[in-house]
Each structure stands twice: as C-alpha cells, then as structure tokens.
Amino acid sequence: MSQNRPWIEHYVPGTRTEIPPIQYKHLPDMVRYVAQQFGPRKAFTQCMPNGMDATLTYGRVDELSDHFAAYLREVAGLAGGDRVAVQLPNCLVYPVVAFGVLKAGCVLVNTNPLYTPAEMTHQFSDSGARALVILDMFADRLPGVLPRTKVETVVLASIAELFSPFRRLLIKTVLKRIKKQIPRATIAHTPFPAALKAGAAAAARAKVPAYVAHVDLDDSAALQYTGGTTGVSKGAELTHRNLLANTMQLEEVSKHFLNSGDETVLTALPFYHIFALTVNLLLFYKLGGHDVVVPSPRPITNLKKAWAKYPVTWFTGVNTLFNSLLNEEWFRAAPPKSLVTSLAGGMALHSSVAARWKDVTGTPVVEGYGLTETSPVVTFNPIGGMVKDGTIGVPLPSTEVKLLGDSGAEVGTDEPGELLVRGPQVMKGYWQRPDETAKVLDADGWLRTGDIATMDDDGYFRIVDRKKDMVLVSGFNVYPNEVEEVIAQLAEVAEVGVIGVPDDRTGEAVKAIVVKKNPSLTADEVIQHCREQLTPYKVPRHVEFRAELPKTAVGKILRKDLREPAAEPVKAAV
Numbered sequence: 011m012s013q014n015r016p017w018i019e020h021y022v023p024g025t026r027t028e029i030p031p032i033q034y035k036h037l038p039d040m041v042r043y044v045a046q047q048f049g050p051r052k053a054f055t056q057c058m059p060n061g062m063d064a065t066l067t068y069g070r071v072d073e074l075s076d077h078f079a080a081y082l083r084e085v086a087g088l089a090g091g092d093r094v095a096v097q098l099p100n101c102l103v104y105p106v107v108a109f110g111v112l113k114a115g116c117v118l119v120n121t122n123p124l125y126t127p128a129e130m131t132h133q134f135s136d137s138g139a140r141a142l143v144i145l146d147m148f149a150d151r152l153p154g155v156l157p158r159t160k161v162e163t164v165v166l167a168s169i170a171e172l173f174s175p176f177r178r179l180l181i182k183t184v185l186k187r188i189k190k191q192i193p194r195a196t197i198a199h200t201p202f203p204a205a206l207k208a209g210a211a212a213a214a215r216a217k218v219p220a221y222v223a224h225v226d227l228d229d230s231a232a233l234q235y236t237g238g239t240t241g242v243s244k245g246a247e248l249t250h251r252n253l254l255a256n257t258m259q260l261e262e263v264s265k266h267f268l269n270s271g272d273e274t275v276l277t278a279l280p281f282y283h284i285f286a287l288t289v290n291l292l293l294f295y296k297l298g299g300h301d302v303v304v305p306s307p308r309p310i311t312n313l314k315k316a317w318a319k320y321p322v323t324w325f326t327g328v329n330t331l332f333n334s335l336l337n338e339e340w341f342r343a344a345p346p347k348s349l350v351t352s353l354a355g356g357m358a359l360h361s362s363v364a365a366r367w368k369d370v371t372g373t374p375v376v377e378g379y380g381l382t383e384t385s386p387v388v389t390f391n392p393i394g395g396m397v398k399d400g401t402i403g404v405p406l407p408s409t410e411v412k413l414l415g416d417s418g419a420e421v422g423t424d425e426p427g428e429l430l431v432r433g434p435q436v437m438k439g440y441w442q443r444p445d446e447t448a449k450v451l452d453a454d455g456w457l458r459t460g461d462i463a464t465m466d467d468d469g470y471f472r473i474v475d476r477k478k479d480m481v482l483v484s485g486f487n488v489y490p491n492e493v494e495e496v497i498a499q500l501a502e503v504a505e506v507g508v509i510g511v512p513d514d515r516t517g518e519a520v521k522a523i524v525v526k527k528n529p530s531l532t533a534d535e536v537i538q539h540c541r542e543q544l545t546p547y548k549v550p551r552h553v554e555f556r557a558e559l560p561k562t563a564v565g566k567i568l569r570k571d572l573r574e575p576a577a578e579p580v581k582a583a584v
Contacts, residue, residue, distance in 0.1 A: 014412070014420075017404030017469025022266055022395045029258045029408045029434075036225045036250040038113045040296060045072035048271060048298040055302045056102045056173075058181070061315035064173040066102055068298070071109065074172075074206060076218045078110025081209030084216055086141055086163040090115035090224070093233065095139040095161070096282070097121040097130070097148065100303040102172040103202060104281050105291065107143050110209075115221040116141075118232040119245070120282035124545045127151045129243075134159040137233050137245055137441065143167060143202075147185075150193035166195055167202035169305055227251035233441050234284050236382040236487060243492065245441035246382045255434035256385040257292045259406040264393050267350060271298035274348070275324040276316055278307040278331060284386040285355050285485075289326055299324075310334040317341070321348040328356040328485035330516055333363050336370060345371045351393055355380060356485025357517045358473065361399045378403060379473065383450070383457055385435040389471055401470040402463075409433035411471065412456075413463060426474045429463040430456045479569055481510030481518050483547045488520055490569065493550065496543045497536060502528035505559050507567045511552060521552040523572050525559060 018027050034040040049069035057063045066074070082088045094111045096118060098104050111118045119137045121130065123145055130151060134142065141163040144152070149166055156164070170181035186192040200208075231253055233245035261268070275294045279286040281303075294301050302320045307313055313335070316322075325346075327335075332354065335341045352367065352375045359377040367375050376393050379402035380386030388411065391403035405411045412420055413427030421427035432455045439447035450458045462474040481488040490508035497506045505525040513519035522536060533553035540549045560571035 015405075015410075015469065016467065020392055020396050020404055020468055020470075021263070021407075022392050024266060025392075025407065026262055027407050029255065029262055032227060032251065032254050032258065034254060036112075036222055036227060036229070037231055037253060037292075038109070038219075038222050038225075040254065041075065041109050041113070042072060042219075044296055044298065045069055051271060051298060052300045053295065054102055054105055055300065055320070056100070057302055057304055057316040057319065059304075059312040059315065061319060062173075062177055062181070063319070064102060064177065066106075066172065071105055074106045075109035075113055077206050077209035077213050078106055079113035079209070079218050079221060080213035080216050081205045082110065082114040082116060082141060083221055084212035085205070085208045088114060088116055088140055088163075090221065091117065091230075092141070093117045093119050093137045093139040095119040095121050095134055095137065095142045095144075097123050097125070097142065097144040098167065098282070099123050099145060099169070099305045100277055100281055100286075101145075101167075101169055101305055102303075103143075103167045104303075105295075106172075106206075107167075108281070108291070112231060113218060113221060115225050117230050120232065120234060120284075120287065122280075122282055122545060123148060126543055126545060127154050128543055129545060130155045131158050132243065133235055133245075134161055136235075136243075141165070145169065146192050146195065149195040149197065149199070152195075152197045156197060164197060164199040165202055165205050166199045168192075171202050225250070227254070228438075230438065232287075234287075234382045243489070244443050244446060247438040247441050248385055249438050252385040252435050252437060253288060253292060255408070256288050256387055256406075257296055259408060259433075259435065260289060260293050260387060260390075261296065262407050263390055267393050268297055273297060273299035273323050274321050275299055275301050275326070276313070276320070276322045277301055277303045277326070278313055279326055279328070279356075279485075283356070283485075284382045285380070286326065288385055288387070289353060289355075294324070307331060307334075310338055311340075314338075314340055317346055318344070322346050323348050323350045325349060325352040327352065327354060328517075329354065329359050329363055330357070330484045332367050332375060333360070336363065336366050342370055349373045351376055353378065355387070357482045364399060376403075377401075379471070381457075381459060383437045383459075384431060384433070385437070387435070388431050388433075391470075396468070398466075398468075398470045401466075401472045403471065404469050405431075405471075406433070406435075409435070411465075413465060423467055424464050426462050426464050429459045429461045429471070429473075431459060432456045479509075481508075481520055483510075483513075483518055483520065484516045486547050488548045493520060493522065493540065493544065493548055496540055497522055497524065497550075499543075500531070500536065500539055502526060502531040502535070505567070507559050507569055507572045508550070509569055509572050513551070516547075519551040520548060521554065522550040523554045523556055523559060525557065526555060531555075 053068040055065040170178040277290040378390040391397040410432045493508045504527040510518040560568040
C-alpha cells in the first residue's frame with residue numbers, strides 16, 4: 011500500500027484497488043451487451059403519483075433507442091459528434107432518447123426542464139446543439155429561444171409516452187384539458203411517436219451499429235453544464251471512458267451487496283443531473299436492475315405509490331429528499347421493507363438525518379462526494395465497511411486524491427487543503443473553453459476542485475469549505491455571478507453581491523445584498539425580477555439592502571465580507 015493512500019485498508023475485503031480495463035468499446039456497446047443479457051427483464055418503470063405505471067424491458071429499450079438513433083441520423087440528418095439537447099424529466103422517454111443519442115454517435119446535452127428561456131438559450135447556443143428533445147409542457151418557451159440557437163430539429167414528447175394507448179390518452183387528457191398544463195406548440199416539431207415510427211423504418215434499411223464504428227472511449231459522450239469551480243455555466247465534456255469508468259468504480263465498491271438482475275432502484279433524482287445519470291441510469295442498467303422512475307418528487311407524496319408498489323432495494327437522494335420523506339407520516343408508518351442501502355450525494359448529508367433514516371428504515375445512508383467534472387463520484391463511505399459520519403469517505407478505486415495548501419505543497423493529516431483528484435472519471439475539459447480548462451486541470455490530469463478538505467489517519471476526507479462562492483440549494487449549484495448579473499439588470503440597483511446562507515429546508519439558500527440606486531426599490535421587486543429570469547432554486551430567498559458593499563482595492567466585491575452582518579441591515583426574507 012502506498013504511504014499516502016491509507017484509505018485502501020478500509021476497503022471492504024475483496025474490493026480491488028484498481029478497476030480492470032474497460033471491456034466495452036463505448037457506451038452503446040455496453041447498452042447492447044446488457045440488453046442481450048437481460049432482454050426480457052424489466053428495465054424501466056415509470057410510476058405516476060396516482061400509481062398508474064408503464065414498463066419497458068431491456069430488449070425494448072435497446073430496440074427503441076436504435077429507432078431513435080436512426081431517426082437522428084437518417085431523418086433529422088445529424089452527423090456523428092453533433093450535439094442533441096435533451097430537456098426531459100424522469101420518464102420512459104429519457105433512456106430511449108439518451109441511449110439513442112449515444113448510438114447515433116452524437117453527444118448528449120442534458121438540460122434542466124425548469125430552465126428559463128434565457129438559460130435554455132445560453133446552453134443550446136454554447137453547445138451548438140442541432141436537435142432538441144423537449145417535454146410538451148415547455149413548448150411555449152421555444153419561440154423566443156430557437157431563433158438564437160442552431161437547433162434545427164425539435165421533438166416534442168409527452169410524459170405519458172410509451173404507456174398503453176388508454177392510459178396515454180387518459181393522462182394527456184387530464185394534463186391538457188383539465189389541468190391546462192400543455193400549451194399549444196407553435197413551432198415546427200415532430201411528435202415523439204412519429205420520430206420513433208420514422209426511425210423504425212429508417213433502421214430497417216440502415217446499419218445502426220455503424221454509426222459508432224469510429225467512436226472510441228476518449229470521444230465525448232455528454233456535455234453536463236455546470237459553473238465549474240469558476241463563473242459562468244459551461245459544459246463539462248465527459249467521455250465514454252469517464253462515464254463507463256465511474257460506473258465500474260461504483261460497481262466495484264458495491265459488488266458485495268448487489269445481486270445482478272435482482273435489484274430495484276427508486277429514481278426520484280432527475281436523470282439530467284450527473285448523480286442520477288451515472289448512478290441510477292448507467293450503474294443499475296449495467297447490473298440488469300429494475301429502475302422505477304418518478305417524474306418529480308415534488309410534492310413528496312408523489313413517491314408514496316412507488317414506495318408501496320415496488321420492492322425497492324436501493325434509493326438515491328440528497329439530504330433534503332431524505333429529510334422530506336422522514337417528515338411524512340405515511341413513510342414513517344410504513345417504511346420500505348426491502349430496502350438495503352441508500353446513497354446520498356449532491357450536498358452534505360446532515361448527521362441527524364442519517365441517524366433518523368437508520369432509525370426509521372433500519373438501513374444506512376452512505377454518503378459520497380463528487381463533481382460534475384468527475385462523472386461524478388470521487389469518494390464514498392464504504393458500503394458494509396467503516397462509515398464515518400460527517401465525512402465524504404474514501405476515494406474510489408483507481409482514484410488519486412491529494413490536498414494542497416496555499417504554498418502548493420501537500421498538507422499533513424487533519425490539515426486543510428484544496429482537494430485535487432486524478433482518475434479515469436475526470437473530464438476531458440470544458441467544452442470549447444481551453445482557458446477555463448487550464449485553470450482547473452493540469453497537464454498531469456489533476457483536477458482542482460476548489461473545495462477545502464482534511465484527511466484523517468484512516469484516509470477519510472471531510473469537506474471544510476465548499477467552493478468559495480458557490481451556493482448549494484437542494485444539491486443544485488447556484489453561482490453568484492449569474493444571479494448578480496440578473497439583478498444588476500434592474501435600473502434601480504447600484505450594486506449587488508450574492509452569497510449563500512444556511513437553510514433548514516434546502517441546505518443553503520440564495521441571499522442578495524443590494525445597494526439601491528432608487529430608494530423606492532423593494533425586496534419583492536428584486537425577487538419578482540429574478541423569477542422571470544432564473545430557475546426557481548436560483549431565485550434569492552432573502553434580500554438585504556445596504557449602503558455599500560465591501561470591496562478590494564481594485565473594486566472587486568468581497569463576498570466573504572458580505573457574510574458578516576452590516577451594522578444596520580435592512581432585511582426582507584421570502
């Protein structure tokens with residue numbers, strides 16, 4: 011054992027310290043291989059809040075994703091390497107589309123369905139996406155977005171897609187006629203069923219596997235947008251190797267507790283988020299598991315039927331999701347009987363929540379740590395091994411971690427330093443941003459995370475400070491620069507600084523500190539303006555007015571000083 015890798019001693023016996031060479035040529039190769047293994051097994055079940063559901067087998071997912079790949083290449087005219095934006099919640103359409111994009115030799119661009127037109131425009135333009143698959147509920151945002159992008163093909167999908175005809179009609183009718191949630195689509199588009207039909211006809215003539223004949227492990231598979239460790243949202247370029255390696259790393263550390271083909275995972279976290287993409291979609295697909303997907307966990311009662319109907323053995327979540335379930339009488343009264351382990355990531359897991367979860371369910375929550383740039387998992391608390399509350403655990407196999415102090419030298423045990431990581435899961439770089447890539451990724455493959463951590467004698471890591479400026483709201487990154495830019499658009503604002511403040515419900519909440527240009531400006535006006543421009547979790551929950559903001563000698567706002575209360579602040583909480 012290397013002297014600076016004490017964590018290896020705490021791997022569960024039988025866990026390899028290095029993962030073996032990747033056996034697949036690329037992700038589509040894995041998808042096909044697994045489908046051949048588990049063809050008739052249930053792969054994905056979509057469960058609606060009322061318990062109505064629909065299921066796809068492994069063989070059916072493989073077949074339909076072939077059809078969608080053929081649609082993209084033969085009908086939509088895309089070429090290998092073209093980017094395809096996918097703006098979908100959890101549903102049966104998602105794996106078909108995601109795997110179809112990869113089988114077409116294209117690059118998956120995951121997009122939050124809740125994004126505003128401004129956020130959509132930035133991501134579609136930056137990625138250069140030529141095609142978009144979007145839920146029909148959000149079609150009314152497109153007229154103002156598409157003209158400013160390169161998107162040529164739009165596919166509209168319903169949340170009821172791939173259900174039986176009667177159930178599909180029932181769900182669509184309720185959403186459109188009763189709940190009025192489906193706007194009229196005024197842009198040119200292809201309905202998802204029509205795209206699949208055209209793709210099936212094209213696939214009968216084309217050789218779909220040939221689309222990826224020239225794709226290798228180091229080609230890009232996905233662009234996952236993030237603020238990274240600095241500034242504006244940019245695409246972390248994740249390769250087939252990155253995603254397959256992280257999947258294999260996770261399989262290695264959990265293999266003693268996973269029964270291939272017999273696991274049921276409940277997916278409440280969105281597939282478009284890197285945590286669920288790798289853990290819920292790729293890992294449990296590779297294992298032949300049954301993935302029960304819920305379109306949205308809000309309100310939390312949306313999960314009630316799924317917990318009751320299926321023998322869930324694994325569950326993934328963030329601290330706020332675990333906490334919300336524990337606050338539900340129905341969950342406490344009838345906790346899941348088949349649950350083995352839950353996995354926590356995205357934000358710090360509170361020790362009190364972990365303890366309550368163990369008390370209610372009789373099973374542990376295993377906390378890990380990762381970044382979008384690392385596909386995402388870097389460390390984990392060993393499943394079945396020594397779990398240290400309040401830590402992010404130990405590095406995965408084939409993963410190197412070191413902590414550097416301000417001088418650039420490695421720090422000692424229990425001394426804080428910036429966490430750097432190197433391994434096969436570390437991204438290729440930021441999409442078309444070499445300068446930003448150079449700031450965080452060196453020539454030797456070490457990624458600077460911007461997080462400050464300590465390591466104890468056992469090799470367990472503990473996060474001391476999150477990234478200097480990032481705000482983590484329910485597991486989602488909020489970058490102050492973006493919120494500040496929106497608020498600064500108000501003519502009544504002279505200056506603004508944005509920070510994160512503790513919040514019992516979401517871990518952190520966004521707070522804006524504003525210097526008024528117009529004395530009549532109110533907190534409500536600031537918040538309403540933000541609601542028109544930003545996804546809800548990015549909107550400030552608190553607004554404070556001050557006479558001035560602390561700055562450096564060159565005029566840069568000191569966010570660390572913003573966290574100190576002003577002498578006589580004027581506050582407004584929302």
